[in-house]
Amino acid sequence: MAGEFSMIGSVILALFLAGYLGQQYLPPPKPRVIGLDLGTTFCSVGVFHPGSGVVEVIADEEGRKSIPSSVSFTNTAVLVGHEAVDLSDINPQNTIYDAKRFIGKIFDPVILKQESSRYPFKVKNNNGSAEFQISTNHTFTVSPEFIGSRLLLKMRKMAERHLQVSVQKAVISVPAEFDERQRNSTIRAANLAGLEILRVINEPTAAALAYGLHKVDVFNVLVVDLGGGTLDVSLLNKQGGMFLTRAMAGNNKLGGQDFSQRLLQYTIKRVQQEFGVAPTLKEDLHHLRQAVEAAKINLTVQPSVTITVPLYLHTQDSSDSSRTSPPPAVLFKTVITRELFQELNEDLFQKILAPVKTVLAEGHLEKEEVDEIVLVGGSTRIPRIRKLISEYFGKEPNTSVDPDLAVVTGVALQAGIMGGSWPLTVSAIEIPNRHLRKKNFS
Incomplete structure (x- = not known):
């Protein structure tokens, strides 16, 4: 009997030793699940590297870690990202941006007409859904899902070029206020780009993950997300690894x-x-x-x-x-x-405080009770905005993560979890709150 226990112990020890040596000397497997931030103005793709535990935001051929959420149509090509922006002034009627504002939404005809008046391209009403009219050597319409798919395909190819492996699976982020229809439309856009979506994660939760708040003792987290075109403020409650969105407010016509x-x-x-x-x-x-x-x-x-x-x-x-x-x-x-x-x-800067005050009021929280203030979006780099927020709360917001890349970093962490990567072992859980509605200011 003693000999059998000794043999079992030797086998276990050999397995641990093999695992250790494998981690030390064998190259870790390539990540095959990517994290996608399909933003209103910019989008990014990231991966979690097994073994090292490093999140890498993947750059394009020019070394840029985010691409504009623009798609431009010409007689001979469909251009995406920076190439599309370069044509925006000479081909404005065929250069589509802000498609995320329209994806999966059913519009009242009057509201859609008001929204579309802001853009140089034509927005058509198809039974309440928005479509974009393109006029090149012929006239046709494309859906917001198609625009999103071109952006996601571009990021998929960026990831495949960098990783030198085929990528078919991803985790994607969406605004916390997206309803089921908008989330499903986002998934369809990814499917059109040849991607299977393993999980959809809320952008504020992704940002909280990027800042490591799932690993520290905080309860009330305020996420201020100010990008190129929209302001979103979310109040999260965290207990253990679970996040609950208690209140949301914002301004979908305010940004960089x-x-x-x-x-x-x-x-x-x-x-x-x-x-x-x-x-x-x-x-x-x-x-x-x-x-x-x-x-x-x-x-x-x-x-x-x-x-x-x-x-x-x-x-x-x-x-x-x-x-x-x-x-x-x-x-x-x-x-x-x-x-x-x-x-x-x-x-315009002063308008940022209105949704901040709203989420605190709806969350029945005093500003002194906020444990952590997280800044997301490139426009939160502006010194006056940071000062405005710190003066209101009487303490400095957390700026330890690049605000442009906070969401994609969190989504890449979640992608690593879904891909079974080590050393990650737990996943942050979002508690659904179906009765929550976002209040918009303008």
Whole structure:
């Protein structure tokens, strides 16, 4: 009997030793489940690497870790991401963005007409569902699911190129307020891209995972998600590994695009003051828009930036029909300070606090009872916004994770869990709250 126990013990020891040596010296398996953040303005893809426990957000060929949520149609191609944005000024009627706002929703005809008036492309009503009209060498319509599928296919290919393996499975994030129809439409978009969705996770929960809040002793978590086009505020309760969304509010017409637009309007006025004519050429406006966007980003780390843009302005002299060559470019140059940027947008920044106060009131919580404030979305990098939130709560928000990549990081963690990767052993659980409704401000 003693010999049998000794043999069993030796086998167990050999298995542990083999496992240890395997972890130390054998290459870990390639991850085959990806995490997808299909955002309104930008989207990203990430993976959890077994063994090392590292989450990697996968970059495109140019090293960029997120791609614009834009798809552009031409006579010969369908362009996605940055390539689509490059065509947005010269092909606006066929460049679709913000498709996530329409996916899976049933619209009242009046509401859909109001929503579609904001865009340069045509939005059609198909029995309450939105479709986008494309006019290239022929006219046709595409659904929001199709637009989403092109973005997801792009990210799938990015992952396959980087990992050198075929990818068919994914975890995807959606806004907490998405209903079953919107979630199913998002899954269909992924299916069109050749992906099987193993799990759908709420964006605030994904952000909480990225910040490691499933592993620490916190109860009340406020997630402020301010991206390029929308503001979402969620109040989460956490007990153990379970997350309950207690309240949601937001503004689906407030984001980084609005801050950039204010700065663009200012620069257009400066051009008119300096040269006596406003820029109207698509190329001029495109270059100004690019310069303004870069300035906004740089002002998060610098007190001032200089915008320098060559412009081909139309003046009375330059439109003279006797000219045989286009007018020479003029050089527009102006300094933008952080104080000026804040002054131009202060009223928009103040709007952020309205949904924050709403979720606290609906969650029956005092602001002092919030254990952790989590910032998500690139626009939360803006110093004035961070200061506004810290002043309101009397403490600093958690900024330990890149806000642009917080959601995709959390989704990649969940993808690692669903793929059976080690060292992850537990999964954060979301408690469904079917009676919860998001309040929107505008």
